[in-house]
Amino acid sequence: MSDTVMSGSKRKAAWQPPAHKKRNVASTAKGYAGILVTCDRIKERQVVKDVLNILNEAAEKYYPKYDEDNEEEEEGDSKTSAEKLAEEIKGLKKDKGRFVALDTGVKGIIMIQIVDRKIPVIALVDRIFEEVVDTKQFSSRFIQRLIPLENLCFPSVEDITTAVTPFIERHFKDTKDLTFCVEVKKRNSGNIPSMDIINACVAVVGEQHKVDLTTPQVVILIEIFKNVCGVSVVTNFHQFRKFNVRVIVDPPKDEKKPKKDEKKPKKDEKKDSKPAKDEK
Template sequence: MGIWVTCPLHMKGKAAREMELLFDEYAEKLYGIKTEDGPADGSDDDEGDIEAAIQKEIGALKDKNKGSSNDNGVFNEVRINQECLLFMRCKPPVEPVEFSRRICQDAATGSHSARARYLNRLTPVSVIAKASETGLEEATRKALAGHLKLQPKDVKADAASTEKDGETEDAEEALGPFTFAIRPSIRNHNTLQRDDVITRIASLIDPQHKVNLGSPDKVILVEVYQTICGMSVVPGDWDTLKKYNLTELYKQANSGKTEPESDSSKPANKSNEA
């Protein structure tokens, strides 16, 4: 899990420090966690390769029962070798969607000062998988579980799996029909195409849920970067909260506006999104 953060050109160092301070503040505010100064100051040696960083994290989790001390708290910045882009890994109890949304809600209402001058958009990631067709389906099924009812898998399961799937389906029945929109972002990647990503995700969602680009109940965020595909489901107020763009929310709060700018926040070409 984690949160993608964008920042202005040539301001990555300052943005990284602001991200650390802001996230530490909200970790204490929401979860009572007082973090210590550490990896976000540049000591993380994962620079340049998010896939390698994730593999390192998996290895650390495997060693957890062996008494490994590789625990740097709930946050661990992964250095990205690309301008204007940062990624902060999160560990429980921090939940990326809830965490990002609360920060943005406070920014929208002016509940905290606009001290994060170098942070733009926050994009929470609940599930990470490989940026491939198989990985996309895997991420979709994991990220959307509990939010939207999905089409059954096209494989036969054994008795135990069938019973488990039945329990999942019973739980999904409680998910009334919702409307949804899919918002993909693809960076430094050429395999998965935008339209294909939207079509594939939509095909996995039960027909009881309908597409609504204007005011969906749920928004499916898809972030593809190099070989990694991240996904999360956020509430329908994502557009109202300026797509979790702190800069825009600060401007709105300072100007006293309460209504979203409907024209500028809508996609230019609706035919390419679902």
């Protein structure tokens, strides 16, 4: 009797990788690019399905695989049909998809590893957000942010500096007077002082560029969660509202202009009330 009552009152457990895929944790993706997904807690299972569908559709649309497949077919013309079939079956067994959902160990946070290294993570996320900005629609109610990370590494100042340096140089090496800032976000990981990371990144950027904390042209993203760190350098952080889908689809009420019109009646009411005071 007690068992049935307890089972009926239990909440759904947070999403975790299947038992046979326990190695699918974020720490195994170091050296790869990925997308950090923030979402409503207890909705991780649905979010995994949603985000994989969204990413696969975008990848098929903008970065299809058919060119690679055609090249392989041309190279393998000399092989017999039996050899080709055997290779195809072997490839299907090995193919885990172009994206893999990984457990971060933090509630409401999922890491999507980009297995296909030919997919540029920044460009892919840009494409997705451009469509969201244009249509004001998004095919998931529970996803909040999609943060592109160009490399995953161990969360130490030395490893972070090594991982982010190539991406900083890509933007700053042959340029002058760019404005930038360093955004450090830590989740369930408080061992590294944020200022140590910021100072290390600023040193790589160099003195010929200026820090701007309000409207920088370039943003260096450092996302730390447990024993993993993701880094990237982006130019559209504020344009895409810190990669926040919800803010784009449904902007806060503060941003809706009717506020000025709403204040006017209050002023009129005050003016109307003045004669009443004078009469007294």
